[in-house]
Amino acid sequence: MNDSSAPKDVLDRSKPPRSRLARSLDSDIAASFLRSRVVVAAGIAAALMVLAAFGAPLLAPSNPYDLNSVNLLDANTPPVWHKDGDRRFLLGSDNQGRDILSTMLYGTRSSILIGLLAVAFALTLGVSLGLIAGYVGGRVDSVIMRVADVQLTFPAILTALLVDGVASVMFKNQSGGTTKFWILVFSIGLSYWVQYARTVRGVTLVERNKEYVQAARLIGMNQFSIMFRHVLPNVLSPVLVIATINLALAIITEATLSFLGVGLPPTTPSLGTMIGTGNEFLLSGDYWMVLFPGLTLAILVLSVNLLGDWLRDALNPKLR
Amino acid sequence: MLAFAIRRLIEAAFVMLTVALLSFVLFRFVGDPINQIVSQDASLEERIRLREDLGLNDPIPVQFGRFVWKAMNLDFGVSYQVKQPVITILMDRFPATLELAFAAALFAIAIGIPMGVYTGIHRHSMLSKWFLSISLIGISLPTFLIGILLIYVFAVKLGWLPSYGRGETVKIGFWKTGLLTWSGLKALILPAITLGLFQMTLITRLVRSEMLEVLRTDYIKFARARGLSNRAVYFGHALKNTLVPVVTIIGLQVGAIIAFAIITETVFQWPGMGLLFIKSVQTADIPVMSAYLLLVAFMFVVINFIVDLLYVAIDPRIRLAGSGAGH
Numbered sequence: 001m002n003d004s005s006a007p008k009d010v011l012d013r014s015k016p017p018r019s020r021l022a023r024s025l026d027s028d029i030a031a032s033f034l035r036s037r038v039v040v041a042a043g044i045a046a047a048l049m050v051l052a053a054f055g056a057p058l059l060a061p062s063n064p065y066d067l068n069s070v071n072l073l074d075a076n077t078p079p080v081w082h083k084d085g086d087r088r089f090l091l092g093s094d095n096q097g098r099d100i101l102s103t104m105l106y107g108t109r110s111s112i113l114i115g116l117l118a119v120a121f122a123l124t125l126g127v128s129l130g131l132i133a134g135y136v137g138g139r140v141d142s143v144i145m146r147v148a149d150v151q152l153t154f155p156a157i158l159t160a161l162l163v164d165g166v167a168s169v170m171f172k173n174q175s176g177g178t179t180k181f182w183i184l185v186f187s188i189g190l191s192y193w194v195q196y197a198r199t200v201r202g203v204t205l206v207e208r209n210k211e212y213v214q215a216a217r218l219i220g221m222n223q224f225s226i227m228f229r230h231v232l233p234n235v236l237s238p239v240l241v242i243a244t245i246n247l248a249l250a251i252i253t254e255a256t257l258s259f260l261g262v263g264l265p266p267t268t269p270s271l272g273t274m275i276g277t278g279n280e281f282l283l284s285g286d287y288w289m290v291l292f293p294g295l296t297l298a299i300l301v302l303s304v305n306l307l308g309d310w311l312r313d314a315l316n317p318k319l320r
Numbered sequence: 321m322l323a324f325a326i327r328r329l330i331e332a333a334f335v336m337l338t339v340a341l342l343s344f345v346l347f348r349f350v351g352d353p354i355n356q357i358v359s360q361d362a363s364l365e366e367r368i369r370l371r372e373d374l375g376l377n378d379p380i381p382v383q384f385g386r387f388v389w390k391a392m393n394l395d396f397g398v399s400y401q402v403k404q405p406v407i408t409i410l411m412d413r414f415p416a417t418l419e420l421a422f423a424a425a426l427f428a429i430a431i432g433i434p435m436g437v438y439t440g441i442h443r444h445s446m447l448s449k450w451f452l453s454i455s456l457i458g459i460s461l462p463t464f465l466i467g468i469l470l471i472y473v474f475a476v477k478l479g480w481l482p483s484y485g486r487g488e489t490v491k492i493g494f495w496k497t498g499l500l501t502w503s504g505l506k507a508l509i510l511p512a513i514t515l516g517l518f519q520m521t522l523i524t525r526l527v528r529s530e531m532l533e534v535l536r537t538d539y540i541k542f543a544r545a546r547g548l549s550n551r552a553v554y555f556g557h558a559l560k561n562t563l564v565p566v567v568t569i570i571g572l573q574v575g576a577i578i579a580f581a582i583i584t585e586t587v588f589q590w591p592g593m594g595l596l597f598i599k600s601v602q603t604a605d606i607p608v609m610s611a612y613l614l615l616v617a618f619m620f621v622v623i624n625f626i627v628d629l630l631y632v633a634i635d636p637r638i639r640l641a642g643s644g645a646g647h
Contacts, residue, residue: 260596
């Protein structure tokens with residue numbers, strides 16, 4: 001942004017050193033972020049949604065988990081601007097009398113949480129396997145990559161569905177929300193690890209022949225710490241980009257599974273489940289049960305996608 | 321070529337065996353098959369006898385071999401829920417899914433290629449920008465939301481098209497088709513658009529970027545220098561060369577269409593295999609699950625194999641490189 005001031009800062013010792021925050025606000029990445037209005041809007045939208053979702057217990061007018069506060073008599077109330085709307089239900093209520101707005105806030109929280117955890121799981125698995133495959137090579141490499149190839153032939157949504165189905169059958173007796181939550185994290189994570197592994201393996205193959213790795217070997221460091229302490233930091237930048245784009249995919253996958261009725265149980269708030277329930281009432285004209293969760297999901301996914309695209313361009317100097 | 325085909329065949333067999341093992345494990349170890357077959361109050365002796373009859377006491381590799389052999393003869397056991405042979409149920413549902421997938425692919429190709437050609441030729445026109453924005457939305461929105469949106473607009477608000485089911489069907493041999501009745505065709509429109517939209521955007525973007533690439537080459541300049549009309553340059557020379565990758569992508573996307581059909585079929589209550597699979601996951605109907613898994617894997621493997629061979633046949637550069645470097 002202001003390239004001319006950079007060398008002056010170095011020479012002029014009388015000035016106090018600039019804080020980390022000031023420096024990061026002045027960086028290339030921040031500059032490219034502020035350049036595009038769409039990206040700024042996406043960033044603000046995503047930040048607001050995360051805040052609203054995690055502030056759900058404070059912000060939500062009612063608690064959809066609390067069955068005592070839910071009354072079936074309030075079912076299918078239209079939003080407040082309709083004639084027979086109710087002040088307690090700003091955006092209307094669902095077929096069990098739960099407030100749409102509150103359920104949506106809690107639902108967004110589960111969507112984001114499952115998305116983040118699934119990406120974290122896929123990332124850990126994929127990066128570790130990719131590092132090992134690329135660094136160790138030989139038979140280990142070909143086995144890992146063969147498995148990756150096989151999995152890549154199937155669309156991720158199918159893998160997630162199958163893993164979810166099998167895990168649900170295995171844990172049939174514990175059908176609570178928490179079990180399903182972790183099953184979802186596991187099955188979504190397991191269907192997205194391949195991309196990380198392939199990318200990391202590619203970069204590792206290049207990195208392992210560089211001098212710093214040879215130097216580390218010469219001083220007798222063990223393989224494990226070379227891999228994870230020296231090679232790993234150098235392969236992380238493409239991983240970060242994949243992770244952002246994957247987050248949108250993971251959120252969509254969770255919503256899809258819940259919509260299909262094999263994700264979170266109906267008692268646990270989730271955007272996908274809400275849309276699934278609302279879909280049954282669409283024909284009778286109760287549009288609000290689908291519209292608001294659907295819009296939330298669309299905006300969430302779109303803004304995460306836009307941020308991911310921007311990050312890919314910003315971290316890739318070749319595209320600038 | 322032959323060596324390449326054989327290597328691909330061995331790989332395909334390897335994939336099928338892996339999937340078969342997975343589905344065997346599912347079938348045999350997740351949930352006791354005996355409990356599902358006999359009634360609640362069957363005596364212990366009956367259970368032991370049945371266990372022996374079904375061969376559940378044999379060594380595991382023998383059981384796996386038997387499982388594979390039966391699967392190759394299309395014997396996938398009996399559904400826990402419907403109490404009918406799984407293969408009968410699947411074959412009953414198969415035409416619905418195939419017709420839907422075919423219609424979706426047709427929609428994607430028929431709209432996607434012209435849109436891609438147009439946006440490639442008129443790069444800066446307003447309409448191109450609109451097309452590309454729409455295709456961005458098509459990629460970002462989850463399939464089921466698009467389906468619900470279409471239902472709301474065209475079935476609930478406008479009332480033009482049905483929102484669920486297949487309409488009337490006509491039976492030709494074992495094949496129940498909805499393509500021959502007016503209501504069947506009307507019922508097909510919305511699901512096909514929902515399912516095909518993602519593939520359409522993919523094809524549009526691919527054709528566009530290929531078009532841009534090809535229009536820059538020397539032989540196009542030469543064709544223009546010869547004084548050929550725009551029409552001859554675009555459709556006679558440029559388009560033909562963009563189609564090689566498009567054919568491959570379409571081939572590979574057939575698998576994705578089958579996978580996403582699960583979602584579309586649920587939204588529209590389309591009585592196909594995908595809906596059956598979702599029901600079987602919800603009710604833990606393991607024989608149906610494992611049969612669907614095997615069938616889909618088989619279709620995938622066959623399609624990938626054909627596409628790989630086609631690719632080599634169409635594009636000589638791959639043959640020269642001599643290695644099948646995946647996709």
